[in-house]
Amino acid sequence: xxxxxxxxxxxxxxxxxxxxxxxxxxxxxxxxxxxxxxxxxxxxxxxxxxxxxxxxxxxxxxxxxxxxxxxxxxxxxxxxxxxxxxxxxxxxxxxxxxxxxxxxxxxxxxxxxxxxxxxxxxxxxxxxxxxxxxxxxxxxxxxxxxxxxxxxxxxxx
Numbered sequence: 001x002x003x004x005x006x007x008x009x010x011x012x013x014x015x016x017x018x019x020x021x022x023x024x025x026x027x028x029x030x031x032x033x034x035x036x037x038x039x040x041x042x043x044x045x046x047x048x049x050x051x052x053x054x055x056x057x058x059x060x061x062x063x064x065x066x067x068x069x070x071x072x073x074x075x076x077x078x079x080x081x082x083x084x085x086x087x088x089x090x091x092x093x094x095x096x097x098x099x100x101x102x103x104x105x106x107x108x109x110x111x112x113x114x115x116x117x118x119x120x121x122x123x124x125x126x127x128x129x130x131x132x133x134x135x136x137x138x139x140x141x142x143x144x145x146x147x148x149x150x151x152x153x154x155x156x157x
Contacts, residue, residue: 007032 005017015032043051052060 005035 003019005019008016008018010016017030017032017035018026019028019030021027049057
C-alpha cells in the first residue's frame, strides 16, 4: 500500500520525500528522484490485470474460484466439527438416566429359548415337504412372456 509522503527540499535544493509515522515523526526520507523511479517500476493491481491476456485471465479466475471453493468447504467442515463438539459436551454434561430393566427381562435375555423348542422347530422345517413347482406348459402365453421378461431383468442385475 502506498504511504502518504510529504515533499520538501534539502539545503542544497534537492527535492525530498518524507514519510511520517502515526505520531508525526519522520520515519523515512528519500530523494524524490529515487522514490519516483521506484514508483514508476511498480505496477498497480489495475495495470497488471489490464496487461493480462485472455488465457491468464481465465487461469486467474479458475484459481480464485478454486480458492473460494476450498475456503467454503473448510468452513462447512469446521462448522460440522463445532456442532459435533457441542453435542458431545451436552451428552457428557447431561447424561440420560439408565433404562430400568426388570429381573424377568434380564433373565429372559441371558437364558434364551429352551433347547427342546429349538430342536422341535428345526425338525419341523426339515420334515415339511416343499411345494411342487407348476409346469411351464400350463401357463398362458401372456404369463410366459412376463416370465421371460422377469428372467432377463434378474440376469441384468
